[in-house]
Amino acid sequence: xxxxxxYFLAFVSIFCALMVIFAKNPVHxxxxxxxxxxxxxxxxxxxxxxxxxxVHIIVYAGAIMVLFxxxxxxxxxxxxxxxxxxxxxxxxxxxxxxxLMVVLVATLKGSETIQAASQFRPNIxxxxxxxxxLFSQFLLPFELSSILFLAAMVGxxxxxxxxxx
Amino acid sequence: xxxxQIIPLxxxxxxxxxxxxxxxxxxxxxxxxxxIFMSIELMLNAVNLLLVSFSSYHSDGAGQVFVFFIMAVAAxxxxxxxxxxxxxxxxxxTTDIDFLNKLKG
Numbered sequence: 001x002x003x004x005x006x007y008f009l010a011f012v013s014i015f016c017a018l019m020v021i022f023a024k025n026p027v028h029x030x031x032x033x034x035x036x037x038x039x040x041x042x043x044x045x046x047x048x049x050x051x052x053x054x055v056h057i058i059v060y061a062g063a064i065m066v067l068f069x070x071x072x073x074x075x076x077x078x079x080x081x082x083x084x085x086x087x088x089x090x091x092x093x094x095x096x097x098x099x100l101m102v103v104l105v106a107t108l109k110g111s112e113t114i115q116a117a118s119q120f121r122p123n124i125x126x127x128x129x130x131x132x133x134l135f136s137q138f139l140l141p142f143e144l145s146s147i148l149f150l151a152a153m154v155g156x157x158x159x160x161x162x163x164x165x
Numbered sequence: 166x167x168x169x170q171i172i173p174l175x176x177x178x179x180x181x182x183x184x185x186x187x188x189x190x191x192x193x194x195x196x197x198x199x200x201i202f203m204s205i206e207l208m209l210n211a212v213n214l215l216l217v218s219f220s221s222y223h224s225d226g227a228g229q230v231f232v233f234f235i236m237a238v239a240a241x242x243x244x245x246x247x248x249x250x251x252x253x254x255x256x257x258x259t260t261d262i263d264f265l266n267k268l269k270g
Contacts, residue, residue: 002171010180017184017207021191026200033203040210043177047169047221052229056213059236064206064243071247072199075254083196083261090194097190104182111175120169121224133226134233145237152241159248 006046013039025079030069037061049125169221177218184211198250198260202243209239 016036023029037060044053123129134142184207191204213232220228254260 006172006176010176013180014183014187017187020203020207021187021194021200026197029200029203033206036207037210040214043180043214044217047177047217049217049221049229052217052232055233055236059240060206060210064240067243067247068199068203071251074251075199075260077197077199077260083259083263085194085196093190093193097186097193100189101183101186104186105179108175108178108182111178122169124221124224124226125229129226130229130233134230137227138230138234141234145234148238148241152245156244156248159245159252 002046006043009039009042009046012036013043024082026072026077026082027069030065030072033068034061034065037065044125047125048122051125051127051130174218174222178215181211181215181218184208184214196261196263198253198262198265199247201262202246202250206239206243209235 013036016032016039019032020029020036023032037056041053041056041061044050044056188204188206188208188211191207192201195201195204213235216228216232216235220226220232250260253265257264259265
């Protein structure tokens with residue numbers, strides 16, 4: 001059952017990721033990317049990372065993709081405004097991306113199968129454990145990320161406001 | 166029965182590699198700057214999936230905390246990047262990266 005679920009989620013994520021880069025309409029690309037993120041969240045649940053699955057759906061599918069969709073609708077981009085490339089450049093892009101994939105897969109093919117650690121703990125991804133790690137070992141990066149958010153917010157507001165003549 | 170005991174780690178590494186390659190392909194293939202941003206998000210998510218799977222297979226919570234930080238940085242990056250793109254669009258009326266080659270050396 002779990003194996004089939006893994007294959008199904010992997011197929012959905014790969015198919016939707018391909019549709020993201022091949023869809024002509026930018027709005028369709030955004031919607032396929034949301035589907036890809038849901039499939040990846042399913043993989044997180046399979047991997048016993050329930051907290052990250054919830055955060056992933058909230059942050060990516062809920063916040064970032066809505067931002068993308070909002071900007072695409074604000075700029076009124078659609079199929080007609082989409083710039084189209086030379087067919088040879090497209091072919092070169094697909095070939096070089098495929099070559100990278102072949103190299104990665106060939107590198108991983110020779111690696112030995114890794115099984116789960118012997119002292120396997122299934123509750124590692126719950127909020128309690130992650131919170132303990134986050135607020136003990138990683139307290140300084142956590143506080144620094146708040147400063148990063150403040151800087152990003154100020155920067156976005158400054159970039160987005162209209163010029164005063 | 167969880168996936169960790171049934172599915173070997175190699176499958177997750179393979180899935181991450183495929184998703185990352187699709188992201189690279191999207192950056193090379195598309196001309197629209199917003200779609201290129203979305204392909205970068207795809208690559209970040211491939212790496213996130215890899216970190217979560219390694220963290221789960223080794224029963225170590227630090228990898229999942231790293232994913233949390235990557236999400237935070239990605240959210241900040243997207244907000245600033247989209248603000249820059251909206252400003253560029255206001256001035257030039259396009260998001261075509263072949264037109265936006267002002268920074269080329």
